[in-house]
Amino acid sequence: MAVLTAVLAIALGTLGIGQRGVLAGAQQKAETTEVKIDNFSFGPGTLTIPAGTVVTWTNRDDIPHTVVSTDGVFKSKVLDTDEKFSFTFSKAGTYPYFCSIHPKMTGKVIVQ
């Protein structure tokens, strides 16, 4: 009986490690970073993230803005106040972007 208990304990221990591994993987996949649009600027203006990160822009301004990749990689619709746009950056590189309504508003995402 003691042996059986020990085997069971080892089996449960292994299962526990397995579950933690799966959870850690899920957390990495779901990693999200927010960029706030406020007062005619993107904050942070330059964002550095690991590949696979989801970036969500939120318009905190009381006027509409857009998030448009300079190289045509992504493009949001017109975002009204509190509307969001998300994009998953899966490849390393530098991704400059701007607001097509106010082209002087620029930002950059660096994916490592």
Ligand SMILES: [Cu+2]
């Ligand atoms: Cu704008």
